[in-house]
Amino acid sequence: MTTKPKIIVLDDDPTGSQTVHSCLLLTRWDVETLRLGLTDDSPIFFVLTNTRALTPEEAADVTREVCHNLKLALESEQIQDFLVVSRSDSTLRGHYPVETDAIAAELGPFDAHFLVPAFFEGGRFTRDSVHYLIVNGVPTPVHETEFARDSVFGYHHSYLPDYVEEKTKGRIEADAVERFLLADIRSGSQERLMKLADNQCGVVDGETQADLNRFAADILTAASQGKRFLFRSAASILTALAALPPQPIAAEDMAKYVREGKPGAVIVGSHVKKTTEQLERLLQEEGIVGIEVDVSHLLDEEEVQRTALLDKTLKTLQDIHADGKTPVVYTSRQELTFNDTQTRLQFGVAVSTLLMDIVRGLPDDIGFLISKGGITSNDVLSTGLALTSARLLGQILAGCSMVRTPTDHPQFPNLPVVLFPGNVGDADALATIYRRLSAK
Template identity: 85%
Template structure:
């Protein structure tokens, strides 16, 4: 083993790999599959738990199962040096502290766990322990954005110590949270890191990638001296910890991966405002045809209506593909109201299941696939394409990963798949990715 620790990422949707490349994304977590990740040459690998789409109890159970198997895999591979990252949303939505608590119980103890939500590619920075989204060039405290009003993961604080106190229901008071400010990070904080113990909670600033690179260097130094750390973070700290060279093929040239230069398909599940703007821009592009799926019909829970909706959608998809164009399948955009969270999550599962049936029914010779939305992307990999693992090729746009299916995939061999999070990129983002992949499409 080298002295560099293996970075093990439990990702609550499949978009946390959005700043790295050439590593494995695992959609299953049996011991043998986890050993593949630990054996892989890349310093980092991702386990796609998709827990953000689950209830707190389901998220607890899945995380515990992953960690239980991970402990066995680590022992089997005799790995002593590792960091664990609970990768979640840069807008602070997710099951915190549920997941970090379970990880600490199963693969701890840890000397500290750090909240590092900065995600520079997506315009999220942390300054003076306050987390901001940059909206139209202006830093906006995250509690003032639509994300803080999320019906499942809402919160009231952008000041991270207060966020920790709120989410832990006072178990970790704000006054006990260690703050790593920009000034601390830039002058080096190794000495402080070496003194942390008993799973101390810390919150970490970051205005630019260099800040987290500096912090990561100190973390790795402390880890090499025996300190054990857990992270609850967005993607940018992963870039710093993995310290990878540039990706093999530049973002602008990724059409090289398109199969036979053929037109592709786009699946849009996310319905956040940014996705809707991006969808509208994409539908203006030459060579694309929009196909709306009216998901309101799924509220009636009628199998016959669902089958009719699926057949009609797939007929249109195949017709568009036969004409040499790219079908863009998207869910109807209106925000539906639900009596409770469980009903909302159940409806979301029904929508996703329909979309995955559409993925399975796509023409076998599509050139590429773009999946828009975090939960949608996870389901595309694990359910629609039924992958155990996929190799990450790199980023086709800041924050947008491209993976490729294995050569022995029974239906879509060597298919490039773009994992495009719901709330990443400017209004032209989706159109830009489409244009990059369609350079050679006839």
């Protein structure tokens, strides 16, 4: 019986755990905290680096720091058998190849790195090396979607070898990329995997979870024979690599985790179109009261205005909670324009700082917390709740993780927190989660 390698996921926002359960999410990466993950019973753990919110230089620095400490933690625990996954967005937005290069430099050499962007719960799959997103029931190549026009992470190709050439600025040419097509995966890839060397780039198809399960089985076999692999992926390959049993409490029954059956709070930072639709539906639910925070006030950087905005929001929030209802704090929906990327990122930080001050000001006895948006969710865990680690309970809806704060948390012990990515679920998804948590 070969022992399975430990699966170490460096997650660029905290939503990559959206297909697994019962493992640790770490928001710090000092050696001691990383050892917690390495020695945990679960085959997989996540380090939440939040690099998608950073500049490429900062992302590289953070990734190097994590890997440097990881090396020390692996040595101290005498673990040689591990797989590293750089988990990012399933619509191809993120710091590639910045992060995989940094991982390879610190933890390499690797025989290959694989791009596996499929995320089936989110309607993303890959066929003939072309990555698709299902939009209104129609499979659409991702370069034709709003995500390809992202002001920070835009791109021009859905055909993954061309995407690799574009993002590596020609360092890896499209025709040098190994393509693992559906037919290859379904008939078995092990022989091919054993021949890969020198951090060869491979792109991997996947139409169903069964495809990735098959590929993962071949990967694990090759890894047990000494091959070293690195992944740049979305969440579905993680399901396959971890091969976990069903989660302990079913999604429909997760109200059992709510503290004393009390009303909760919802924080909405993401402003993509899907989030706005979901927010509109949620605001129609019984027991919900919306609080819009006009973030354009943060543009003039006046501390007085910021403080006034925070105080007013917290007062409204306390009143809603005292009335036995669930407040929904959301940022104003109009898309603001910025002169450059740096200004946009700085404004993002200002908005997040305000939202985290709001999280810290939440009533201590809320029953649950829902955080909407990837970067927002990361900040809620690491800054708002100041967690070093949280235990993942499972998924309350496909692609939406629920974690719980530790018993000894100074302000919110045993608080269930839903991490809801910006681009997941149908228009009713946010309302569905609220109803599940409010079920008596």
